[in-house]
Amino acid sequence: MGARFPREVLFTSGGTESNNTAIHAAILSRPEQKHTVTSLVEHSSVLTYCRFLEKHR
Ligand SMILES: Cc1ncc(COP(=O)(O)O)c(C=O)c1O
Numbered sequence: 001m002g003a004r005f006p007r008e009v010l011f012t013s014g015g016t017e018s019n020n021t022a023i024h025a026a027i028l029s030r031p032e033q034k035h036t037v038t039s040l041v042e043h044s045s046v047l048t049y050c051r052f053l054e055k056h057r
Pocket of ligand 1: 013014016019043045
């Protein structure tokens with residue numbers, strides 16, 4: 001998992017929320033990056049959020 005401190009551990013309601021939180025955190029951490037790359041083998045929750053970002057980011 002790679003957490004160094006307890007405050008870096010976040011419990012979520014499930015896989016979809018975890019995926020969305022991780023993608024969102026990655027985007028917030030690198031605001032200068034304008035593209036998010038994914039692949040069609042990702043879970044639909046990842047693809048749905050990436051398609052949302054494509055339209056709304
Ligand atoms: C990789 C992955 N992401 C997301 C989900 C969706 O999880 P949830 O139904 O808890 O939102 C699953 C469910 O199997 C999964 O395997």
